[in-house]
Amino acid sequence: MRYEYDSVGQLSHCRLPDGCTLDYRHLSGGRLSSIDLNGSRLTSHQFSAGREQQRQQGLLLSQYQYDEQGRLQAHSVSQRDKHLFQRRYNYDANGNLAGINDSRKGNRSYHYDPLDRLISVRGATPESFAHDPAGNLLGQNDLPTANLANVKGNRLLMQGDRHYDYDAYGNLIRERRGSGQKLVTEYRYDCQHRLIGVSLPGGSTASYKYDAFGRRIEKTVDGHTTEFLWQGERLIAESAENRYRSYIYELGSFRPLAML
Template sequence: FTDEVGRTTKYEYEGLAQVKKRIDPAGQVFEYFYDTERNLTGLKNENGETYQLIYDLNENLIQEVGFDGREQHYEYNKSGQLIKHIDGPRLPASEPKTADATETTSTTESPDQPSIPTTEFKRNKLGLLLEKQTSDGEVSTFQYDAAGRLTEANNNHRKLSFTYNAIGLLTEESQDNQTISHGYDPLGNRTSTTLPDGQSINYRYTPDGLFTDVALNGQLITQVRRDNQGREVNRIQGVVESQFEYDIMGRLTRHRVGSRETRQLIIQREYGYDNAGNLALIKDLKKGETQFQYDALDRLTVVNGIIKESFAHDPAGTILAQTDQPNGQSQGNRLLFQGDRHFAYDSRGNLTAEKRGKHGKLVTRYTYNHANQLIKVENASQTTEFTYDALGRRISKKDSFGETQFLWNGDVLLSETRENIHKTYLYEP
């Protein structure tokens, strides 16, 4: 494949149109490997690091070893549904087992063996997840209605419940004793959200279903106007107005922000692009001109502006440094050090420690549960702890100064409360 600026990427195939090699314009090779059943069994990246995939006789993935050496194992029931995930080397006491559709398997560890993070899944006969238990004792349970829609998701930290209308749209979500409710138009667009404290968020749309307005308690917060291609050309937020212009390729070329009252410009930026479509230039009303340069693989290498930066990459594309001479090191896509900062990871790839300063005396440590969720951050000044709901959303942050509680609207943060301070966040629908 040769792009519009003459750079060629080559592909080699084997068998039935299976990609064997990809050779990029810089001549670097990424390789693919398969078994006789055409399952992908391995990858080799531009650094020579390998990724391995192993399957059982039913072609279920039972083991993978990442570029960084992270080893994961999977077990299934007779229906081919996942019932166990082992995040680390398999211990001798944990051998593959077969279970019925509603069974789980157990893990026994000897006292001298390290704890290997394990997640077990219990399912009903339809394959719906009923219970998830991790080896550190965290248990999440789930319930469904007759249509298979999630109605409850509970763990030790928070209870969740969900209600739907006749066509399956979510109308209520309760998080402990706080309930968020939603209303919709005949096309299924969400038109209203009522918060636990009684505040109301309302949305409006174009006939094509594109968002135009959001209001809080009847007060217009944001109003959007679009061109005939649906692109945003104007946005009004209180006394602030933003304008957007595009080129024939649909790329943003100008962005202006000003006061509707004084007509004074607050922000003005113009954007230019190279022949490959990369951002090449920003002209800013206040910061002046910034230029961007890229290598043959479209990786950012130089930024010339108020602050001058340059970036070095390893063959796999990982950024190693922000100077002309590489001063960073990565392995398996994990950054080991950069400048005076040194990083340590656990076997699952989670960052566990960052040392910086003279002789690495400034240390920040990170602790994770067996679901790889960050639960503690420690440094010289304080310790911060976090908890999560059954859907993996962070619901609390506790430090030496107090506790913050989080409330969610689907997958986006709706509000946070800390003592007498309450913040609500609004998003486009």
């Protein structure tokens, strides 16, 4: 990775590990105006009062509206003046998301208990939830509600036919399910409680490696290895035997912008 900055310290150029280049253009005031990939326009952006109002990605145009508290109120996506979908959001007095009006999926409303825990969703696919006094989820939809004996130390011990075992540090080490609980998935951890291995009932195995900062840098699933490259805390690329992917983020955030 190589970076270049403009006279006021803003990122202006970046060379990715695969040789691709990104050029960032900013408006006066520092707002991002556009990003070019290898000399071709990747995205363009319009801001107002510090909030993104419009984003163009190829033929897709995304537009955003906000309420007086800065919360997203509407989001629409169009292509060549043809509306693909639109969503509108509303909130309750406590700031919880109360409803979504989706042009493709219809309306959904969300309902909460006095502690602001989600207890039901109404719409095309209704959902319901039950919690214990500590906020642990005990039941969902028509599944049997767990009793408090199945949640010890805020760790779930059983859900349906699934039984969970933990080590002395609270890490999940085993999941047993199926007839006679014969389908067993096992998890292994290193001395820093990072997951380093998984074995599945069918015989598949996975292993994981980390760098000195705790970032996962490699996984191997049934002999096939994928390597991960990082920029600080952001994953910027992954490389496998026949695949290479780069990830681009919105400036100064962890929100993904594009996958190359």
